[in-house]
Amino acid sequence: MTRVFSGIQPTGDLHLGNYLGALINWVGFQDRADCVYCVVDLHAITSPAEHDPTTLTQRTLDTTTLLLAVGIDPARSILFVQSHLHEHAECTWLFNCVAGFGELRKMPQFKEKSEGKGESVSVGLFDYPVLQAADILLYHADEVPVGEDQRHHIELARDIGQRFNHRFRDEVFTLPKAIHPPAAARVMDLQEPTNKMSKSASTDKGIVNLLDDPARITKKVKSAVTDSATDIRHDRVEKPGVSNLLEILAVATGRSADDLAAEYDGQGYGVFKAAVAEAVVELLRPIQQRYHELAADPAEVERVLADGAARAREVAAPTLARAKAAVGLLPPA
Numbered sequence: 001m002t003r004v005f006s007g008i009q010p011t012g013d014l015h016l017g018n019y020l021g022a023l024i025n026w027v028g029f030q031d032r033a034d035c036v037y038c039v040v041d042l043h044a045i046t047s048p049a050e051h052d053p054t055t056l057t058q059r060t061l062d063t064t065t066l067l068l069a070v071g072i073d074p075a076r077s078i079l080f081v082q083s084h085l086h087e088h089a090e091c092t093w094l095f096n097c098v099a100g101f102g103e104l105r106k107m108p109q110f111k112e113k114s115e116g117k118g119e120s121v122s123v124g125l126f127d128y129p130v131l132q133a134a135d136i137l138l139y140h141a142d143e144v145p146v147g148e149d150q151r152h153h154i155e156l157a158r159d160i161g162q163r164f165n166h167r168f169r170d171e172v173f174t175l176p177k178a179i180h181p182p183a184a185a186r187v188m189d190l191q192e193p194t195n196k197m198s199k200s201a202s203t204d205k206g207i208v209n210l211l212d213d214p215a216r217i218t219k220k221v222k223s224a225v226t227d228s229a230t231d232i233r234h235d236r237v238e239k240p241g242v243s244n245l246l247e248i249l250a251v252a253t254g255r256s257a258d259d260l261a262a263e264y265d266g267q268g269y270g271v272f273k274a275a276v277a278e279a280v281v282e283l284l285r286p287i288q289q290r291y292h293e294l295a296a297d298p299a300e301v302e303r304v305l306a307d308g309a310a311r312a313r314e315v316a317a318p319t320l321a322r323a324k325a326a327v328g329l330l331p332p333a
């Protein structure tokens with residue numbers, strides 16, 4: 001059976017970009033693949049500006065609770081926290097000795113996040129994609145459901161796996177490929193539709209959080225930046241704001257963006273935005289309900305994670321042992 005792996009950072013409150021770009025696919029894969037999903041807390045400590053040690057623990061639990069609420073089913077999928085398995089950090093070291101300085105320096109996310117930070121940027125931020133490669137490759141993942149922004153990281157994981165197998169003459173690692181959704185692989189900020197929707201935006205106004213209440217969602221969608229013309233068509237270059245809303249509506253309704261454009265063109269932005277707002281509210285309503293039920297029992301969430309870590313280790317530990325042997329490290333007696 002196809003093995004699927006993916007990860008998400010524990011920001012606590014996930015947004016519509018996470019959901020449409022990745023999590024919908026995570027849920028869907030459970031029907032046809034062997035799925036492993038990870039809350040990547042070690043990635044979350046790579047940049048001091050985004051890391052608050054007083055909230056990280058709670059955010060990790062809240063993120064797990066949200067994953068359960070969107071439909072990750074621990075009876076079918078492995079759901080665990082990255083730092084619970086030392087194998088991830090250890091495999092990263094083996095890969096550090098295979099990955100090239102040049103290829104890491106070129107990673108778009110590193111370039112973006114390190115800009116203006118000069119020499120103070122952490123080695124962890126630089127090494128971030130190598131840890132991500134370890135996450136994926138330890139589980140022999142064939143497919144990795146992610147948003148478009150992760151494309152380079154998955155390609156790097158593939159390159160590292162291939163180089164390792166070749167250098168140490170053992171097919172230890174399966175080479176993964178990224179899977180993106182047909183629409184909304186890159187959900188844009190509602191206020192700045194040429195930037196992706198992201199927690200690091202300067203204002204919350206352009207971000208629909210999965211736990212925003214209906215009034216807040218409606219307000220954010222209705223004040224989304226579009227443009228001065230009134231036509232509704234799917235054109236990411238000329239009409240980034242309208243196209244973003246069309247893609248969101250497409251996923252929420254299961255219809256195509258072009259189809260929806262044909263329906264709403266001529267009706268004006270007011271009618272169109274009201275339809276998008278309503279669709280998003282209805283899409284998130286059951287998730288929010290389930291979240292509040294699950295949040296009442298944090299012990300159950302921790303139990304899910306303990307079970308997930310044990311099952312994850314059954315896959316990751318033998319992979320790491322084989323990789324260490326391939327490298328020539330002496331196994332303990």
Ligand code: TYM
Nearest residue numbers: 006007008009017018021022132146147185186187196197
């Ligand atoms: P993270 O936590 O930033 O995002 C989690 C998932 O959400 C997707 N995503 C988006 N998709 C569409 N539009 C957006 N605006 C948007 N924002 C986020 C991301 O593409 C991602 O799929 N490095 C990863 C986490 C990670 C990982 C892994 C992923 C660590 N190890 C192994 C896959 C496999 C990250 O920071 O995602």
